[in-house]
Amino acid sequence: MKRLLLLAAGLLMAGSALAGPRVELVTNMGTLQVELNESSAPASVANFLRYVDDGSYNNSLFHRLIPGFVVQGGGFDTDHEPLPTYAPVINESGNGLSNLSGTIAMARTQDPDSATRQFYINLSDNLSLDGGRKAGYTVFGRVIDGEQVLQQMAQVPTGMNLKLRARDVPEQPIILQQVRRLAHGDAAH
Template sequence: MANQFCINVSGNRKINIEVYPQHAPVTVENFTKLVKSGFYSGLCFHRVIAGFMIQGGGFKIENGELNQKASANIRGEFTSNKVANELKHTTGTISMARARDKDSASSQFFICAADCAYLDGEYAAFGRATDENSLKNIKEISEADTGKWMHFDDVPVEPIIIESITEL
């Protein structure tokens, strides 16, 4: 059974996703808990790369700076971390962002704006966009003008805010 969510993004854009607890139960439980607590409201997509992905869920823009909003780390649910997860990183797939440590994912996620098979088995895919309008919005966000901001690359010049994520 897939749970459904709507990511409400500035510019009156919506990204509808469904998540699959049968493939990534820890990840889906963590994401759902963060959504229900309102954690994501007001955060931004802080890294967008055309033909690759959009990443958000960990930073807020405050006083002209990107400030991290921390959350507890969870186990990485993907093959190279000895967890069976057969979901593929195709266009519209939502997956957990992480650092080099395979168990360093917390709240940040990315959504593939293209097929990214080289990520399969290395990142915890846990759902996907459910409709064409959502895929259009993902592509549009990924193509935003970007620049360097502080020590971050690929930051949208015009902030792209996650206004809220709601469970449907």
Template sequence: MIVLQTNFGDITVELDHEKAPKTAANFEQYVRDGFYDGTLFHRVIPGFMVQGGGFDTDFNQKPTRDPIENEADSGLKNTTGTLAMARTQDPHSATAQFFINVADNDFLNHTGKTIQGWGYCAFGTVVEGMDVVEKIKAVPTTRRGMHADVPAEDVVIQKAYVKDEPEA
């Protein structure tokens, strides 16, 4: 289990190491490295998703490791409460940014191994704290530089950690 401690409350996530092993391991390693500590949920779109894991509180993009292979063909779906990897138009460009689906986003699911069909890899599920996700999704948004849908009030992942280990 992974806990995302935010200034809105805690979100507990169960990763699917069986169906999305590379993606789950990638996310967990970023957690263990402290990468997400002090990062923002920087994109909030009600009826779609809340996205985080890429920017610090000064809105500087954080450097990441190399991209991972897209495992969206695992059979996992982008349903309400699932975590998925954010990426560019390149299907195999996901690094650290992730999103939590706040609706059933079937159009993000894998349909084929083409640029349009690859989809976005779901790799975990919120098991506690969906009420916190609901609070985040309700935050008013604005523009910040070239970015739209940015929360007007900072939504910060204060600390992310693996729950089955003692906190440092």
């Protein structure tokens, strides 16, 4: 029995050692926690954490929402002004991770290696974003807590925003009030 308990404890410790960095996204609609996958998307995770650690995601917007598809944010302040970016990161979409519901991925332009600070969370399975023969969109983590917050976000009406010259902009602002790295061992509630 003692041997079995030691084996179980060892497996639990090994599982927690394999867990990637965790980040908390506090929004005006509730809190999400994401776990990042450093082993599959090291450049994307390092890039995302750079913005987390410098505090520049704080008081930014989820500026794009397409129910049943994605909610996208991190690139604009609450006045819909673009936020400064670091250099783009290489595309890591061929990393074996897929754009499944609840995963977090890098937004980019038509240039596969153009991702900077904007990210999105998949609201459904979006396998077409994986790319196939072309470069897709890099998945670098997954939501581990706060699925109900994503469901609430998906209910927010959207429309055209003339300042952004964009459709699918939430009519009620969805604000990323605070984004912070969690200490190792902080668990999803």
